[in-house]
Amino acid sequence: MNGLMRVEGGNPLTGEITVRGAKNFVSKAMVAALLGETPSRLANVPVIKDVDVVADLLRLHGVTVDHDADAGVVHLDPSDVESAHVADIDAYAGSSRIPILFCGPLLHRLGEAFIPDLGGCRIGDRPIDFHLDILRSFGAVVDKGVQGIQISAPRGLVGTLIELPYPSVGATEQTLLTAVRARGLTELRGAATEPEIMDLVAVLQKMGAIISVDTDRTIRVEGVDRLDGFRHTALADRIEAGSWACAALATRGDVFVRGASQLDMMTFLNTYRKVGGEFDVRDEGIRFWHAGGDLDPIVLETDVHPGFMTDWQQPLVVALTQATGLSIVHETVYENRFGFTDALRGMGATIQIYRECLGGLSCRFGRRNFFHSAVVSGPTPLRAAQIEVPDLRGGFSHLIAALAAEGTSEVRGISIINRGYENFLGKLEALSAKASVGAGV
Numbered sequence: 001m002n003g004l005m006r007v008e009g010g011n012p013l014t015g016e017i018t019v020r021g022a023k024n025f026v027s028k029a030m031v032a033a034l035l036g037e038t039p040s041r042l043a044n045v046p047v048i049k050d051v052d053v054v055a056d057l058l059r060l061h062g063v064t065v066d067h068d069a070d071a072g073v074v075h076l077d078p079s080d081v082e083s084a085h086v087a088d089i090d091a092y093a094g095s096s097r098i099p100i101l102f103c104g105p106l107l108h109r110l111g112e113a114f115i116p117d118l119g120g121c122r123i124g125d126r127p128i129d130f131h132l133d134i135l136r137s138f139g140a141v142v143d144k145g146v147q148g149i150q151i152s153a154p155r156g157l158v159g160t161l162i163e164l165p166y167p168s169v170g171a172t173e174q175t176l177l178t179a180v181r182a183r184g185l186t187e188l189r190g191a192a193t194e195p196e197i198m199d200l201v202a203v204l205q206k207m208g209a210i211i212s213v214d215t216d217r218t219i220r221v222e223g224v225d226r227l228d229g230f231r232h233t234a235l236a237d238r239i240e241a242g243s244w245a246c247a248a249l250a251t252r253g254d255v256f257v258r259g260a261s262q263l264d265m266m267t268f269l270n271t272y273r274k275v276g277g278e279f280d281v282r283d284e285g286i287r288f289w290h291a292g293g294d295l296d297p298i299v300l301e302t303d304v305h306p307g308f309m310t311d312w313q314q315p316l317v318v319a320l321t322q323a324t325g326l327s328i329v330h331e332t333v334y335e336n337r338f339g340f341t342d343a344l345r346g347m348g349a350t351i352q353i354y355r356e357c358l359g360g361l362s363c364r365f366g367r368r369n370f371f372h373s374a375v376v377s378g379p380t381p382l383r384a385a386q387i388e389v390p391d392l393r394g395g396f397s398h399l400i401a402a403l404a405a406e407g408t409s410e411v412r413g414i415s416i417i418n419r420g421y422e423n424f425l426g427k428l429e430a431l432s433a434k435a436s437v438g439a440g441v
């Protein structure tokens with residue numbers, strides 16, 4: 001089911017919604033449970049497609065996974081981890097990026113792992129060269145087949161020195177999940193330090209790992225012989241929280257995001273304030289609203305943490321179409337994350353995309369054939385359109401645009417949004433959005 005949604009726009013989103021645990025942490029913590037000798041319990045787990053995919057993959061490997069969706073609690077018992085049939089794993093090809101992170105834990109438990117073709121958003125080439133180099137560096141043998149990649153560790157895994165060419169989130173997590181049970185010391189230079197990674201470090205420490213994080217992006221791991229299960233509550237999804245905040249701004253609304261956490265969103269909050277969005281941080285969450293009057297344009301560059309997250313970029317661009325003047329957005333994390341602007345242009349937005357690095361320092365994509373900078377000129381009234389959702393954040397951004405536009409839009413392929421936005425239909429309803437779901441192509 002791809003899903004079709006009719007959205008009658010032009011009404012401010014108002015009310016309260018709740019965000020639960022971060023998509024980009026919960027799935028990794030579930031993989032970490034594979035490393036434990038005893039069961040784990042993870043709380044604040046959202047009902048999203050990526051959690052279901054990881055739960056299914058764990059089950060294929062003999063892990064007992066009980067997910068109480070209402071309570072948001074997952075129990076994972078890895079007592080009987082076993083090799084899964086390649087064909088069964090391959091059925092999940094294209095559904096998520098998480099299978100690559102099963103390698104370290106499976107190599108420790110079983111001596112072998114199989115990676116199907118990865119899924120995730122098509123926002124760039126998204127190679128896995130760092131991951132494979134890391135696994136080789138620990139002593140794994142990587143065989144690329146027609147169906148997928150087979151990995152083995154005939155002599156076990158040994159701690160190593162790794163220097164990342166770019167602070168990749170996934171490659172940092174790959175290193176952590178492999179190093180904790182490798183023999184000896186691992187030093188990772190150029191690590192990513194996103195809050196979701198720090199929460200994974202916290203989980204691994206609870207399991208018995210010894211991990212230190214230095215100020216210069218160096219992470220050191222002392223391998224241990226045994227890890228136990230963990231009990232942990234996932235950090236909130238700062239991408240979902242930021243997305244609803246942008247929806248409030250673009251629709252001139254007022255949304256209280258219960259569960260949103262200031263500490264993980266400081267960079268976003270600074271930007272939100274510069275654009276003219278108002279927010280009020282409370283113990284239980286953050287209220288975001290449009291204060292009336294004009295929004296201000298900005299010059300923005302996405303970056304690794306503590307920079308402005310690439311995953312916030314797409315929803316924010318929709319709000320920037322309503323700011324008065326020229327905004328410049330330089331995407332430095334993914335080379336191809338402005339495809340979603342085609343549909344916005346079709347709705348009346350004035351957005352030009354460029355190959356050059358605009359507005360800041362040159363990045364890895366400069367002087368290459370990647371349209372990775374955007375100039376947004378506003379304010380432009382948005383008009384309803386028929387839209388096909390391209391990817392997770394792009395899809396949510398199209399929904400925001402449809403909510404802000406005059407008239408009734410048809411948004412197709414909305415089921416992709418379930419990958420990272422829990423019960424977004426129910427939340428739209430709670431915010432008095434005029435949206436309904438119909439049969440789609």
Ligand SMILES: CC(=O)N[C@H]1[C@@H](OP(=O)(O)OP(=O)(O)OC[C@H]2O[C@@H](n3ccc(=O)[nH]c3=O)[C@H](O)[C@@H]2O)O[C@H](CO)[C@@H](O)[C@@H]1O
Pocket residue numbers: 023024025097098124125126127128129130131132166167168169170171192309310311333334335
């Ligand atoms: C499931 C998950 O957590 N997804 C997040 C994770 O993705 P993911 O972990 O896939 O993103 P990375 O941080 O690894 O990617 C960053 C950059 O490094 C490049 N790269 C990465 C690995 C590699 O082997 N070779 C290589 O060249 C990528 O193409 C990209 O240009 O971090 C991204 C950056 O914050 C977020 O947008 C995603 O939402």
Ligand SMILES: C=C(OP(=O)(O)O)C(=O)O
Pocket residue numbers: 023096097119120121123311392393420
């Ligand atoms: C790019 C994203 O996710 P993934 O890495 O799962 O494709 C995202 O969450 O915006």
